[in-house]
Amino acid sequence: MSGGVVAPVRRPLIEGHKTYHQITEDLCSPTEKAPSKAWIIAFIISVSVLAFGLFCIFWTIWMGIGTWGSNRTIGWAYDITNFVWWIGIGHAGTLISAILLLFRQRWRTGVNRAAEAMTIFAVICAALFPAIHVGRIWVVFYFFPYPNTRGSIWPNFNSPLLWDVFAISTYFSVSLLFWYTGLVPDFASIRNRASGLRKKIYNSLSFGWTGSAKHWQRWESLSLVLAGLSTPLVLSVHTIVSFDFATSVIPGWHTTIFPPYFVAGAIFSGFAMVQTLMVMTRKILKLQEYITIEHIESMNKVILVTGTIVGVAYLTELFIAWYSGYVYEQFAFFNRATGIYWWSYFGMMTCNVISPQIFWVKKLRRSVFVTFFMSIFVNIGMWFERFVIIATTLARDYLPSSWSYYRPTWVEIGIFIGTIGLFFTFYMIFTRVAPVVAIAEIKHILKVGGDQYIGENATHKNQHDTHSLSSTNHH
Amino acid sequence: MRKYNVDVVYGIYDDEEKLLHAVRQAKSKHLEIFDVYSPFPVHGMDNALGLSESRLHIAGFVYGAIGTLVAFLGMTWIFTRDWPIIFGGKPYWAVPSFIPITFELTVLFSAWGMTLTFYTICGLWPGVENPQLDLRTTDDKFCLAFNTKDVSISDANSFFSESGAEEVNTKSI
Numbered sequence A: 001m002s003g004g005v006v007a008p009v010r011r012p013l014i015e016g017h018k019t020y021h022q023i024t025e026d027l028c029s030p031t032e033k034a035p036s037k038a039w040i041i042a043f044i045i046s047v048s049v050l051a052f053g054l055f056c057i058f059w060t061i062w063m064g065i066g067t068w069g070s071n072r073t074i075g076w077a078y079d080i081t082n083f084v085w086w087i088g089i090g091h092a093g094t095l096i097s098a099i100l101l102l103f104r105q106r107w108r109t110g111v112n113r114a115a116e117a118m119t120i121f122a123v124i125c126a127a128l129f130p131a132i133h134v135g136r137i138w139v140v141f142y143f144f145p146y147p148n149t150r151g152s153i154w155p156n157f158n159s160p161l162l163w164d165v166f167a168i169s170t171y172f173s174v175s176l177l178f179w180y181t182g183l184v185p186d187f188a189s190i191r192n193r194a195s196g197l198r199k200k201i202y203n204s205l206s207f208g209w210t211g212s213a214k215h216w217q218r219w220e221s222l223s224l225v226l227a228g229l230s231t232p233l234v235l236s237v238h239t240i241v242s243f244d245f246a247t248s249v250i251p252g253w254h255t256t257i258f259p260p261y262f263v264a265g266a267i268f269s270g271f272a273m274v275q276t277l278m279v280m281t282r283k284i285l286k287l288q289e290y291i292t293i294e295h296i297e298s299m300n301k302v303i304l305v306t307g308t309i310v311g312v313a314y315l316t317e318l319f320i321a322w323y324s325g326y327v328y329e330q331f332a333f334f335n336r337a338t339g340i341y342w343w344s345y346f347g348m349m350t351c352n353v354i355s356p357q358i359f360w361v362k363k364l365r366r367s368v369f370v371t372f373f374m375s376i377f378v379n380i381g382m383w384f385e386r387f388v389i390i391a392t393t394l395a396r397d398y399l400p401s402s403w404s405y406y407r408p409t410w411v412e413i414g415i416f417i418g419t420i421g422l423f424f425t426f427y428m429i430f431t432r433v434a435p436v437v438a439i440a441e442i443k444h445i446l447k448v449g450g451d452q453y454i455g456e457n458a459t460h461k462n463q464h465d466t467h468s469l470s471s472t473n474h475h
Numbered sequence B: 001m002r003k004y005n006v007d008v009v010y011g012i013y014d015d016e017e018k019l020l021h022a023v024r025q026a027k028s029k030h031l032e033i034f035d036v037y038s039p040f041p042v043h044g045m046d047n048a049l050g051l052s053e054s055r056l057h058i059a060g061f062v063y064g065a066i067g068t069l070v071a072f073l074g075m076t077w078i079f080t081r082d083w084p085i086i087f088g089g090k091p092y093w094a095v096p097s098f099i100p101i102t103f104e105l106t107v108l109f110s111a112w113g114m115t116l117t118f119y120t121i122c123g124l125w126p127g128v129e130n131p132q133l134d135l136r137t138t139d140d141k142f143c144l145a146f147n148t149k150d151v152s153i154s155d156a157n158s159f160f161s162e163s164g165a166e167e168v169n170t171k172s173i
Helices: A019-030 A037-063 A080-101 A106-132 A137-143 A160-191 A198-203 A211-246 A256-282 A293-324 A326-337 A343-361 A368-395 A411-434 A439-449 A461-474 B016-028 B045-049 B055-083 B094-124 B153-162
Strands: B007-013 B035-037 B144-146 B167-172
Touching: A019 A160, A019 A411, A019 A439, A037 A106, A037 A411, A037 B007, A080 A106, A080 A160, A080 A211, A080 A256, A080 A368, A080 A411, A080 A461, A106 A137, A106 A160, A106 A256, A106 A293, A106 A411, A106 A439, A160 A198, A160 A211, A160 A439, A160 B094, A211 A256, A211 B035, A211 B045, A211 B055, A211 B094, A293 A326, A293 A343, A293 A368, A326 A343, A326 A368, A343 A368, B007 B016, B007 B153, B016 B045, B016 B144, B016 B153, B045 B167, B055 B094, B153 B167
Parallel strands: none
Antiparallel strands: B007 B144, B007 B167, B035 B144
16 A cells, blocks of 8 residues: 655655554544543534434324425425435545545545545435335335245336445445454554453454454455445445436436536535544544644545536536527526525535635645635535435426425424434544544555655655665565 | 464564564575564565465455346346336346446445455454464564474574564463
8 A cells, every 4th residue: 555655745644753653542542531521512412413313203204204395396305415415425435445545645544534434424324314205114125125925026126216225235335344344453453452341342343353464465455455346336326326316307307417427526525524524533632643734635625626527517517408409408407596496506506616616725725724614615515406406406397387395394404413413423432432543554654654754854764765765676 | 262272482573674674584594484463564575475465356256246147137037037027118128227236236245255255264253362472563563473383492582683673572372
């Protein structure tokens, strides 16, 4: 993963002249200390919000889907918006852990662990929505093809909705394997510092890892192939989510631009959520030397690029709608921008297309404060994008007599806020039980990314040169 | 605790380059290495130890191929033999719309198969307690171990002092 020559223009990825031991100390200690007051307060808030969300889910199941604001015209609304939003957020984790691994981007090591955790929690939040949306959650296993006493009768394998079931369950389980395999050596690090019951628990979690050379070799081989598998997988997941819309015959939905446009949007929103989490995590857990301004700037560059791709996609859609000469398509887009939901279109355009452009300015790209606010903006913007696509399009269908308006009820808002509570509850538990930054991987890049080896404050320049020489000889 | 019934003599190094150097030295002196432990994968260690390339990715391919066949043949059987239904005027055997699920199951089988194989062949599993020579090898120390049957303790001692080991210890595992 690491090794090789480092260009002199590269800035350090690990600050503070860390030794290997210091890295273990810094990254294991958050799991060993009693939680801080800020953590406890935040955790209580998250769990309370989650509890309200669970109540709203219970209410929906008990009373029925009638408690939602969806109606006969707008059959898909808030829940599917939230589903697509969460799934999109998950994509950044896989992008960081898999695609950046294949591209040998060393800065990924500072953020990959937390980003993958985010993926897993975001997919859990997303998967809740289709499960509740079916109405009769107790027969939700009908989603899956299994030999049954009804014939056997099977689900429709030609349907994008079923493709979604397969895509999301595969995505979730493969992400979990990838994340956990990365965690195993780090759990062993924690185990070897612990005693008593804690040692037993962490030994179980680490599967008895010892760090033998052959195990590391296989571990690296496994990580690389899992990254290779996850890369097309993550692209397929949002492609298939976009097929839910693109294979329909609704003007504004059946466009061929959807798959790439959805994937770019997913990465865009996912990186924004990673920024939101990282800015808070590095501050609360005092990890500024591992998640540096360098990392934040790199991610802001990704946000700028994907935000611009999304912007181009919006404009392309508008152009193609006009150019197609098809009145229904033209109306759908005219309605999006100027119709009853003009405000959500306005929110989408402002937050997603215009606001990320401030990241052309280096100073703003490297500002933690600006990054935090931008990340929230982008998340709001991407939520509006999904709302625009789903609710706005359905509200004005072919028959003006059935035109309708949708507004969410308190139950729907409660469920959405509840998933945010669920997400943060899981994330906060994660910061207490596992190292938020991948210990082994950080040690692996120390000699090519530590500030004692590269950058202005380097004190070990010579050693580093011999290191890079010896590893290049090796290739 | 798993037992190997082996007496080992091992040296502790404080840097991966020293370890790599020691491994190359041991190889050139034809001392048979029992194992090497490090807190992170050391670049070039596979070559230095002469480890053969891992065949995990071949297993991954085979599992993936099984996934492809299960998905594609499964859907084919279901929609042409078991319960043929026409959906949206498509033929029973609608190959293009089988592709997404075929792809997903290929990835699913490959990833799960490879990961389970990895843990099984490494002897790693929840509840397994593998013997460890030194607890600091998951922190900042690097360990090179010889089986005392292959390398005598005195030979090992002189090798370790030559190659710059910080400490030398023996252990039965």
